[in-house]
Amino acid sequence: MKTDILAASINEAPADVLIVPVYRNESVTEGPLAPLDAALGGTLGELVDTGDLHGRCDEVTYLHAPAGIAAKRLVLVGMGEPSSSPLQQNRRAFMTGIRAMRGKRHGAVAVADRGEGSAFRFGEMAAEAVAIAAVDLSAYKTEDRNDLSVESVLIQTTSAREPDVRRGAERGRHVAEGMNLTRSLGNEPGDRMTPPILAERAAGMAKEHGLQCEILEESKLKELGMGALLGVARGSEEPARLIVLRYEPEGEVEGETWGFVGKGITFDSGGISIKPREGMEWMKYDMCGAGAVVGAMSAIAKLAPSRRVIGVIAAAENMPSGRAIKPGDVLRSYSGKTIEVLNTDAEGRLVLADALTYAQELGATRLVDLATLTGACVIALGHVYAGLMSNDQDWANDILAAGGLAGEKLWQLPMDKAYREQVRSDIADIKNLGGRAAGTITAGYFLREFVGSTPWAHLDIAGTAWIEDERPYIARGASGFGVPTLVELAAPVAD
Ligand code: BES
Ligand code: MN
Ligand code: ZN
Numbered sequence: 099m100k101t102d103i104l105a106a107s108i109n110e111a112p113a114d115v116l117i118v119p120v121y122r123n124e125s126v127t128e129g130p131l132a133p134l135d136a137a138l139g140g141t142l143g144e145l146v147d148t149g150d151l152h153g154r155c156d157e158v159t160y161l162h163a164p165a166g167i168a169a170k171r172l173v174l175v176g177m178g179e180p181s182s183s184p185l186q187q188n189r190r191a192f193m194t195g196i197r198a199m200r201g202k203r204h205g206a207v208a209v210a211d212r213g214e215g216s217a218f219r220f221g222e223m224a225a226e227a228v229a230i231a232a233v234d235l236s237a238y239k240t241e242d243r244n245d246l247s248v249e250s251v252l253i254q255t256t257s258a259r260e261p262d263v264r265r266g267a268e269r270g271r272h273v274a275e276g277m278n279l280t281r282s283l284g285n286e287p288g289d290r291m292t293p294p295i296l297a298e299r300a301a302g303m304a305k306e307h308g309l310q311c312e313i314l315e316e317s318k319l320k321e322l323g324m325g326a327l328l329g330v331a332r333g334s335e336e337p338a339r340l341i342v343l344r345y346e347p348e349g350e351v352e353g354e355t356w357g358f359v360g361k362g363i364t365f366d367s368g369g370i371s372i373k374p375r376e377g378m379e380w381m382k383y384d385m386c387g388a389g390a391v392v393g394a395m396s397a398i399a400k401l402a403p404s405r406r407v408i409g410v411i412a413a414a415e416n417m418p419s420g421r422a423i424k425p426g427d428v429l430r431s432y433s434g435k436t437i438e439v440l441n442t443d444a445e446g447r448l449v450l451a452d453a454l455t456y457a458q459e460l461g462a463t464r465l466v467d468l469a470t471l472t473g474a475c476v477i478a479l480g481h482v483y484a485g486l487m488s489n490d491q492d493w494a495n496d497i498l499a500a501g502g503l504a505g506e507k508l509w510q511l512p513m514d515k516a517y518r519e520q521v522r523s524d525i526a527d528i529k530n531l532g533g534r535a536a537g538t539i540t541a542g543y544f545l546r547e548f549v550g551s552t553p554w555a556h557l558d559i560a561g562t563a564w565i566e567d568e569r570p571y572i573a574r575g576a577s578g579f580g581v582p583t584l585v586e587l588a589a590p591v592a593d
Contacts, residue, residue, distance in 0.1 A: 099232065100250040101225050101271055103264045104208070105257035109137040109167045113208035113252055115199055116169035119191035122153040122179050130212040137166040145174075154178060156190070156570040158198040169208060173198060184214040186505055189223045193231035193571035196248065200234065205249035207232075217259035218591065221266025222273070223505070224253045226582075229274030234573045235285045272400040273585050277578030279303065280386070280393030284564060284576025288365035288382040293331070293413035296362055296385060297339040300392050300411065304343055307399035314340040324456075326431040326448040329439070331414035333369050333422025338449075340456065341388075343395045343409035345588075348402065355406040357462025358395070358584055359453045361446045361469035362388030362413035369442030370418045371425060383576060384446070386563035387468035388413060390580030394588070397581065403589035410457040412449035416442070428526050432456060433548055438523040440531035446471045447530055447541050451548040458552055464493060465554040466587070467545065468580045474537030476561040483509040484562045484579065487542035490553035497555050497587060504582035508557065517543045557583075 104111055108118065118134065126135040126142035135142035141164065145151035151159045157176030164172045175191035175198075192209050199207075209224050211217075232248035255263045283291060283299060297313045304311035316337045319328055324340065331338035341362070363384035367373060373381070388411040395409045422442065423429070429437045432452040439448070446469050457465060475485045486501075486508045488494035494510055501508040520540045523529035528547055532540025542556045562579040565572055 099229060099248060101253070101267050102250065103221070103253050103255060103260055103267060105255060105260040108134050108210045108254055111208040111210070111252055111254040112168045112206070113170070114204040114206045115171045115173055116167070116208045116210065117173045117175060117192055117195035118210045119177050119188050119212060120151065120153040120174050121177050124153050134167070138164055139166055152176060156194050158194060160198070171204070185219055185223050188212065188214065188220070189227040189505065190571045192224060192227040196228060196231035196246065197570060197573075200246055203247060205247055206252065207248050207250070208252040208254055211253065211255035211259065211263065213256065213259070217255070217262035218266035220255070220259070221253060221263035222270035225251065225267035225270030226274040229271060230277060230578070231571065233278050233281065235282065235575050237285065269401065269591070272397045273582055276393035276397035276585065277581045279396055280389040280578040280581055281576040283389040283392060284383050284386045286382070288415070291364050291382065291385065292336045293339040293362065293364055293415060294337065296364060296388060296411070296413045297341050300341045300343060303392055303396050307396050309395060309399050310344040310346065312342040314342070322432060323430065324432045324452040325429045326437060327412050327414060327452040329423045329427070329429040330369075330416055330445040330448050333419040334415040334417040336364070336415040338414040340453065341411040341413060342460065343392070345395060345398050345407040347404045347406060350404060351406055352404040354463040355408060355461050356588060357408045357410060357457035357460070357465045358391045359450060359457050359465060359467035360388035360391035360409070360411045361385070361450055361467070361471065362411045363446060363449065364413060364415050366416045366443070366445065367418060369416045369445060370422050371441045371443040372418055373443060380564070380566070383564045384470050385413065386470050386576055387559060387580070389576065390468045390559070390578070390584065393578060393581040394584035397585045398588050401585065401589040405588060407588050408457060408460050408462050410453045410460070412453035414445075414449055416445045431548070435528060435547065436526040438526040438529040440529050444530040444541070447544045450545055454545065454548045454554070458549070463552060465549055465552055466497065466557065466584065467554070468557045468559055470560045470563050471558045472538045472541050472560055475558040478538055479509055479561055481561045481565070483507040485538050485558035486510045486555060487513050487539065487558070488555040489513060489546055489549065493553040494555055497583065500586035500590075501583045504586040506579060506583045508583070511539050511542070513539065513542065513546065
């Protein structure tokens, strides 16, 4: 998709469709909408009078062939009441506007800059919003496809803001491409996204963007003694993979090496502790943490920060079989710690344990892991916030700040030492089950045992990694959650 910036009045933007965000009960005679209303000969005012335009959140008001402006169609999208995050509101309006055009011919889309907030961030957000909304993933439909046909994006702004909008849009494109990669990996059905396929896709991405990639197959994992990862994979016909992606800066290397670790369970049936049948199909998304690492690494490669970043993905399929691990089994993890498996459905923490150890061995001095780890996180935070747990408050603060800038909501949960009790095992160093109380935190606490004193943060993205119900601003399926925050962390904006 081509992205261009146009420094001109909103009325001059040539496009098949021009998207303009509108606040609730906003004046059309003063402020950003005034020139548009004037060019249209007072049409906006009429729309308000007839009750066609309120500016309610996600409201779409559509004008065909509006006289007085260059665009062939005008789409006004409501943002609701103004809030303290106008860019987020503009983002959602752009996305809703694009998606409202599904099935129509609208190759050239223009979006209007209302001049709110930093021009760089506006450009980033606008390019990102359009690229995310323009991808709808009905990949396996052979008919009744509701395709979007966006070919180019024109971001309309003022000449004063134009240079920053342009720089921001470049970054936004990279982030969105990373997110769309994460989304497409996540949306693949389990039989088309096995650990070996995930590894191949990661390797392909690495080759394309100049990252180093190493895939550890089962013989190597056995040699290394990755008993936790191999234990989870044992019930499946699909072999496990440990995937390593490395970004090496071209010039001088600055700062510490960061390790991004992803849970890559390509399908989670629960194993012998099998899940109920209802909703099990969602468990194809159990590799979305891994997907976020792949997507973020692709964006980082393009943004080329001066920091070293390592991505480590533990990929396995969790299945029941005659060979599968059983409740009561004890696994020896790569770290040497032994784990009593009390529930084979608590497999994410097992594979992550080995990946976290390996990431440290590869030289990562600060860690972030992403995982669709617990149903309890969905109960606690729903589909709005991801849970954040950490052993280092400064590092947690850095990640919270990055999430804030990137527009992803993260909520920190406590890591009190008292939670350690719940994962104490009678026969091994630790057990993989912490009981019903504080299930998200005890899972986090389990992981904490494998990072030692290395600053580490864990993002439980169980509620945010995919979208179950169609929303006006985004398609169902994998969301790409985590990519913006990781990119913001590894390649912060210099402004
Ligand atoms: N992948 C699931 C967690 C999950 C469930 C994510 C629903 C998103 C939606 C994870 O492997 C799991 O099964 N966790 C168990 C842990 C329990 C056995 C301690 C859970 O949450 O029930
Ligand atoms: Mn599970
Ligand atoms: Zn799982």
